[in-house]
Amino acid sequence: xxxxxxxxxxxxxxxxxxxxxxxxxxxxxxxxxxxxxxxxxxxxxxxxxxxxxxxxxxxxxxxxxxxxxxxxxxxxxxxxxxxxxxxxxxxxxxxxxxxxxxxxxxxxxxxxxxxxxxxxxxxxxxxxxxxxxxxxxxxxxxxxxxxxxxxxxxxxxxxxxxxxxxxxxxxxxxxxxxxxxxxxxxxxxxxxxxxxxxxxxxxxxxxxxxxxxxxxxxxxxxxxxxxxxxxxxxxxxxxxxxxxxxxxxxxxxxxxxxxxxxxxxxxxxxxxxxxxxxxxxxxxx
Numbered sequence: 001x002x003x004x005x006x007x008x009x010x011x012x013x014x015x016x017x018x019x020x021x022x023x024x025x026x027x028x029x030x031x032x033x034x035x036x037x038x039x040x041x042x043x044x045x046x047x048x049x050x051x052x053x054x055x056x057x058x059x060x061x062x063x064x065x066x067x068x069x070x071x072x073x074x075x076x077x078x079x080x081x082x083x084x085x086x087x088x089x090x091x092x093x094x095x096x097x098x099x100x101x102x103x104x105x106x107x108x109x110x111x112x113x114x115x116x117x118x119x120x121x122x123x124x125x126x127x128x129x130x131x132x133x134x135x136x137x138x139x140x141x142x143x144x145x146x147x148x149x150x151x152x153x154x155x156x157x158x159x160x161x162x163x164x165x166x167x168x169x170x171x172x173x174x175x176x177x178x179x180x181x182x183x184x185x186x187x188x189x190x191x192x193x194x195x196x197x198x199x200x201x202x203x204x205x206x207x208x209x210x211x212x213x214x215x216x217x218x219x220x221x222x223x224x225x226x227x228x229x230x231x232x233x234x235x236x237x238x239x240x241x242x243x244x245x246x247x248x249x250x251x252x253x254x255x256x257x258x259x260x261x262x263x264x265x266x267x268x269x270x271x272x273x274x275x276x277x278x279x280x281x282x283x284x285x
Contacts, residue, residue, distance in 0.1 A: 025178040026188050026196035029108050030264045032093055033063055033197065034244065037152040039093040041071065043082035054090075055082060060156075061091065062149040065242035067197030067264075069110065070117070070169035072149060072156055083168060084130060087113035091170060109177040110170065112190060117142065117167035125164075135171060142167070143256065144240065147247060151258040198243045201267035206241055209270060213238045213246075220278045221248055227281030229257050246274065 042056040055078060061069045069091055073080050083089065089112065095105035116134040119142040123131065137145075145167055149156050159165045173190030213221065214237050225248070226232040233250035240247040245260040261273045 024196065025180070025184075025186055026176075026192045027264075028106070028180060029110075029176055029178060029188065029193055030067075030196040032106060032108060033069065034260070034263050036093050036096050037061070039069075039091045041079060042090040042092065043079050044086045044088060045078075046082045046085040047078065055079075056092075059091075060149075060153045062145070062152050063197065063244055064145060064148065064169065065198065065240075065244075067194040067243070068169050068171060068173065070145065070149070070167050071114075072153070072159060072165050072167055074159075075164040075166065080166075080168075083114050083116075087115065087133065089114055089170070104181055106180045108179065110173060110193075111175050111177070112170045112173040114168045115171045117145065117169055122166075135169065144247065147256045148244075148258045151245075151260055197264050199264075199266045202241070202243055202265075202270065205267050205270065209241060210238045213274070220274075223285065224248070224259055224277055224281045225250055225257065227284035228259055228277070231255070241270070246277070 038058055038060045040056045041059045042054045045051060045053045045055040047055070057079070059071045059073070059079070061071050063069055071079075091110040091112075092107065093110070094102075094107035098105040116130070118126065118131065118134045118136050119139050120136070121139060123136070126134075146157060146160055149167075160167075173193060175190060176188040176193050177185075178188050179185050218236060221236045221238060222233060224246075225236055231250075231253060233255070234252035236248050236250040238246055239249050239256070243264045243266075245258055247256065247258050249256045259277055261277070265273050
């Protein structure tokens with residue numbers, strides 16, 4: 001116990017040192033969640049003979065508008081069986097291209113609990129036991145999660161709609177173990193990370209911004225579709241935006257797409273980041 005206390009005290013001191021240097025561990029992790037699209041998910045094994053041991057494997061993940069990571073997992077997967085038994089888990093992310101000593105590069109362990117996400121049309125697919133502790137959302141919300149996820153995993157739509165896959169979201173983030181190289185190690189509280197990943201002020205300007213784009217800048221959004229997503233629609237409307245990007249729905253062809261800013265932004269950055277998307281798209285045409 002003494003070692004654990006010393007570790008926590010040292011981590012708290014380091015967090016204070018980093019804060020004095022105007023370096024935010026929470027904001028760094030928020031960016032890392034944009035930089036990497038997969039991590040190692042560790043759950044508590046429910047397999048006979050190794051019950052209670054940690055079980056890890058690589059999973060793609062996306063981030064919802066409020067900042068929570070979520071995954072798409074088959075019903076028969078070991079992670080699903082483990083999470084049904086215990087939702088406690090760790091999502092480990094690390095530098096995607098480390099050179100030299102891998103321990104000199106950044107990594108983070110996001111510790112929390114996962115809940116299954118279920119839309120009304122899929123409730124009958126699950127027993128009451130499997131629905132326990134699940135989060136029920138609307139069909140529209142599930143579609144939005146899928147669109148965000150497909151931005152990172154393009155083939156995901158076929159898995160959700162034709163196979164027995166469900167979204168699971170780390171709805172509760174307890175703490176994050178932050179390591180950014182030698183001497184830069186601390187704990188981050190879950191609420192602090194969520195505050196860095198998602199800016200609540202964006203919700204205050206969302207409706208006005210979406211309306212403005214739809215009324216005055218459809219040509220820019222068509223350019224984004226063509227230059228960044230490889231198709232040119234007859235028309236397009238913005239349907240949503242958040243700290244990570246914009247969501248649009250097109251007609252002819254009928255598609256929903258999510259364009260990422262490739263970083264988590266604040267409300268004051270919104271106009272600049274949309275302009276960057278448009279410029280990047282037009283440079284590709």
